[in-house]
Amino acid sequence: MDKKLLDLYSDYLISANQLTTATGLSDVLDNEISHDKITRFLSKETFGSADLWKLVKPTVRKHETNKGGALIFDDTVQEKAYTDENDIISWHYSHALGKVVKGLNILSSIVAYDGATFPVGFEVIKKDVRFCDLFTCQEKRISSKSKNELFRSMYEVNLQNVKFDYVLVDSWFSAKENLEMIHKSKKIFIAGVKSNRTIATSYENKIKGKFIQINQLSSLDSNPIEVYLKGIEFPMKLMKKVFKNEDESEGILYLVTNEMKKSGEQIYEIYQKRWKIEVYHKSIKSNAALKKSPTKTVRTQTNHIFSSIYAFYKLETIGLATGLNHFALKYKIIVKANMASMKELQRLASFA
Numbered sequence: 001m002d003k004k005l006l007d008l009y010s011d012y013l014i015s016a017n018q019l020t021t022a023t024g025l026s027d028v029l030d031n032e033i034s035h036d037k038i039t040r041f042l043s044k045e046t047f048g049s050a051d052l053w054k055l056v057k058p059t060v061r062k063h064e065t066n067k068g069g070a071l072i073f074d075d076t077v078q079e080k081a082y083t084d085e086n087d088i089i090s091w092h093y094s095h096a097l098g099k100v101v102k103g104l105n106i107l108s109s110i111v112a113y114d115g116a117t118f119p120v121g122f123e124v125i126k127k128d129v130r131f132c133d134l135f136t137c138q139e140k141r142i143s144s145k146s147k148n149e150l151f152r153s154m155y156e157v158n159l160q161n162v163k164f165d166y167v168l169v170d171s172w173f174s175a176k177e178n179l180e181m182i183h184k185s186k187k188i189f190i191a192g193v194k195s196n197r198t199i200a201t202s203y204e205n206k207i208k209g210k211f212i213q214i215n216q217l218s219s220l221d222s223n224p225i226e227v228y229l230k231g232i233e234f235p236m237k238l239m240k241k242v243f244k245n246e247d248e249s250e251g252i253l254y255l256v257t258n259e260m261k262k263s264g265e266q267i268y269e270i271y272q273k274r275w276k277i278e279v280y281h282k283s284i285k286s287n288a289a290l291k292k293s294p295t296k297t298v299r300t301q302t303n304h305i306f307s308s309i310y311a312f313y314k315l316e317t318i319g320l321a322t323g324l325n326h327f328a329l330k331y332k333i334i335v336k337a338n339m340a341s342m343k344e345l346q347r348l349a350s351f352a
Contacts, residue, residue: 001051005041008033010311013289015333020289020304039300046299047306049121049154053161056118056313060162063116063320069164070112070273071187073151073173075125076281078290079103087298090127090141104290106305107147109154111162112276116320119280119309120162123150124302148175159185166190168274174256176231183234183258190257190271197254198230199238214238214254222264229256239264284308287315287330 012025022038077094080103092105105125111118127141151173158164167182167189174191182189195215200206206228214220217240224237237260241253257267284290288311293304315326322329 001045001047002041005033005038006307006310009038009041010288010307010314013292013308013311014287014315014330015337016289016292017334017337018292019294020292021294042295042300042303043297047303049123049157052122052306052309052313053120053157055310056120057161059313059317060111060118060120063113063118064111064163065113066163067165068114069162070166070168070270070276071109071120071155071158071162071164072112072168072274072277073107073109073154074170074274074277074281075105075107075147075172076285077101077103077105078285080291083294084296086301087126087128087141088124088301092125104301104305107150107154108277108280108309109158110277110280111158111164112273117276117280117316119313121154121158122305122309123154124305125150126298148173148178151178152181155181155185159187166270166273168271170274171254176229179229179232179236179256179258188257188259190255190259190267190274193229193238193254193256195252195254199227200230201225201227203228203235222268224257224264224267226260227256234258235260237267239267241268280312283315283326284312287326288312 008029009025012028013020016024022035022042025038026033026035077092077096079094079101080089081101083089085102088104089102091100091102093099094101107123107125108119109121111120125143125147127143129142129144130139131142132138133140165188167187169178169189169191171192171194174193179189179191193214196213198211198213200211205211211230220238220240222239222241224239226235227238228235236256236258238254238256241255243251243253245251255267255271259267288308290305290308293301295301295304315329318329319325324332
């Protein structure tokens with residue numbers, strides 16, 4: 001990896017407010033580096049989680065704590081409606097939009113300590129298996145590895161690399177195999193679960209096969225109760241949290257955890273750290289030009305994603321030093337750019 005070019009390209013992603021191209025970066029650098037060299041940087045080799053970890057590891061080591069760290073997983077969809085379809089530009093369901101869209105689907109892991117959040121892994125979802133739909137006779141794509149399989153692979157690597165106490169996931173990653181893996185590694189999980197998940201309310205009921213759906217527990221509230229999820233041998237605590245959405249509608253969140261001693265209030269307080277990955281997703285899209293690349297091959301598109309995630313890391317380190325969040329930093333950069341633009345316009349206008 002050419003670290004100098006990575007730094008230049010990721011800085012360009014942070015400072016850009018339009019499409020990010022090799023020619024555009026070359027122009028910004030006053031052609032000191034040719035656009036061909038930038039193109040070769042993006043297309044020579046594929047950068048992944050291992051490369052990201054090498055870059056962020058020294059900073060993570062400075063901020064990691066022996067207690068309270070949270071490893072958080074989630075995926076996001078970035079729409080790319082006008083980019084040609086390939087193994088990573090495909091059709092994915094966007095929970096934010098509530099529909100299937102063409103674009104990228106990225107699974108990330110971040111680690112959150114007091115006041116600091118760092119990306120420590122990512123996988124771009126590949127729909128690399130093609131098949132013919134028997135009903136429509138159209139070619140479709142599926143992934144050779146599910147997101148839950150990728151989750152488990154990433155978790156094994158993160159477990160070796162990063163210090164953390166808690167694993168926080170939403171209901172999409174609370175599969176039996178995931179929870180069992182986390183529990184076996186002696187870490188605490190707090191996971192969202194769907195209301196139709198099947199449980200036994202006691203060990204005796206579990207043995208007798210008396211299972212009910214979570215939404216049948218009329219008395220369940222924010223006080224955790226001990227339950228057994230169907231198919232899982234160890235007990236866990238289950239709680240319900242009622243909250244207000246932005247539109248004032250009522251939402252219900254069901255949480256399970258293998259933390260058997262903490263109160264419901266303590267469990268929910270820890271789980272709220274999961275929101276940090278939503279901020280991460282918003283920042284790589286709004287402040288690190290995730291969408292603003294016209295790259296066309298799987299390798300160059302993957303390396304642009306890698307660079308956007310690295311740009312998030314750089315914004316986080318700058319934010320820790322200045323006390324400004326990513327959006328405030330981006331605004332300051334844009335204001336400075338607009339000031340320079342106005343001065344240049346005034347200089348040119350003086351010749352009229």
